[in-house]
Amino acid sequence: MLPDADRLVTEDPQPQPQPSPRVRIDLAARRHVRVDRTLREIEEQTRVGEVLIQGLIRAQLSLALRLSAVIAVLVGGLPLLFALAPSLAEVAVFGLRLPWLLLGVLAYPFLFAVAWVHVRQAERNEQDLSDFVDST
Amino acid sequence: MTESAFALPAIVLVTVVTLVIGAYGVRFARTTSDFLVASRTVSPAWNASAISGEYLSAASFLGVAGLVMKYGADVLWYPVGFTAGYLAMLLYVAAPLRRSGAFTLPDFAEARLGSGRIRLLCAAFVVLIGWLYLVPQLQGAGLTLGTVTGAPYWLGAVVVGVVVTANVATGGMRSITFVQAFQYWLKLTALAVPAFFLLLVWQAGGTGSLTADDVPVFPAETTVDVQVDVTVSVLEPVSLVAVGVVDGAAVDGPLRWESGRHDIAQGAELRFPAGAPVPHADQLDAVGNNTWATPLGTGGGHPEFPLFATYSLILATFLGTMGLPHVLVRFYTNPDGRAARRTTLLVLALLGVFYLFPTVYGALGRLYTPQLLLTGQTDAAVLLLPGAAIGGLGGQLLGALVAAGAFAAFLSTSSGLLVSVAGVLSTDVVGRGSVAAFRGAAAVAGIVPLVLALQVVSLDVSVVVGLAFAVAASTFCPLLVLGIWWRGLTDVGAAAGLLAGGLLSIAAVLITVLGGARAGWLGVLLAQPAALTVPVAFAVMIVVSRLTAVRVPVDIGRIMVALHAPESLGVHRRPT
Structure with missing residues (x-):
């Protein structure tokens, strides 16, 4: 095992998180304490924290599933399309037969575009959570 | 075969540069963390080049073009799948895996499942x-090495095996990051520049159509040296001049082959006139040009069940990438989950550019090096095309460039695989994560496959690589996807799924490799097992986890937070 601060290994002899002790609220440092407390809530899996992260997981999973569906239909549907309409495979575009143009060239920018949408949207989902935590 | 005077120096140069960059990297590698994951300080641009450099293996550099040459439209799914695998990785695995903070796949499994x-x-x-x-x-x-210099087969295998093992044992991952990044750009150049000239030559020759003739024909009078016994199928009667043993009889003079099969013994020399139709090696299931160009024509070697073969291939490559150990270990070198995503996005761009070129080689190979269809060694198309189509000094120089690129492909992929295998051996089998243990493990990890490679000569490069994807898709893909997104996964469920998917797919690999069933439903199922084994692995994991629900880790909530919470929340910085 290698020592490292940010690992998730379970042999780490940390006890199960205890409920946080009551804190004295200092009005002058109120905002700071709030942020701090929200973080600790997430970390210690109080109900609020769990709900927050559950929401994020659901958002990220549904994003991934939606984009997978796009790929499954538009890319994964191609063999079926060519099986059902063999004449499509004979169509030539710019001197290239359609299957060669689609699979040999256009598939790559398309996959990149889907990936780009995912990165943007996944980061936005995370930003939404961070903003929410900051504003509580 | 065309031998280029520049090929050997080019290969030596690539090998030496790899060693020098590796040695330079050693200066930075001082702790175990440096060795294993480059202390996690690699930027997305460097990392993406390195991931792509590591990923583009012999299968991508030589195998894809060879497959396209043989089977045409249906195998275009190989490069598409090799790329789409990174999209699947991005959608389901990249950021959470990095946030898990584990170094290797076994680390992840233990952390997530607590076993x-x-x-x-x-x-x-x-x-x-x-x-x-x-x-x-x-x-x-x-x-x-054999194709471009005439050296014996074992020499190339030993050279790559020894260079890579020494490099990994002394430099570890940090130097590998530099080496891999350099090798992506080398490989892209080595494939793109000759492809550009090949297209020019093709244009100058009047862009000969690939489907004008019914079957591939020899563009000029061609002499073929048969180096391994081969049985060929003749689609159209052909006249030739033969010296050697053909159809069991010694021949020295003109010969006419009618349609059907003919046996050619090793050492025979066949001379075909220009315009003669090319006989095909029997295992290629002689394919006419139109069938070749049409989807579901060949099914990538399974003409009886093209649709099943295609979908099984799609499943294996789309889902197998995330389960390849050398791919996964790279994600731990990103500074955080966000960087892991951006790295993957860049990788998709780099792979997309690279994979435009093997198709060009595969298609032009049918015009300029059709004799490979006779010998069956289509993997050599990339290496031989520049010499055959361009010729002269230019052809020799470009031939040397592709040979250097091919060597870069073997060096980089083997390095990456060796780092992850050695990492796992040293931490899990030896049980110590020390630098000395890593070095010892690297030596063991390198020697075993070298011995195997020297034993089995006749395996087809692209077939074995495809099977490795199928095994990865049937084991680590369900483990990662369910482990990251489903709280209900238990250690018993995961183990049952790994064993079910793993044993089924490995059985298919062994039977295929040992030359078992080739025809019928069983043949296609064994050669493309993913469509069966991936769903089985998922189903077993889910059902057995449900049955053992009490074993869900008690701190599953905390684990899910660590996997999915963005670093900006600060939950990952726990004081220890």
């Missing part, structure tokens, strides 16, 4: 998939 036994099981599969993938790399090296 030491599942860790060992994963370690076994990492080593197995790693070795399965290493053998064809070393074989490709033997083939390349």
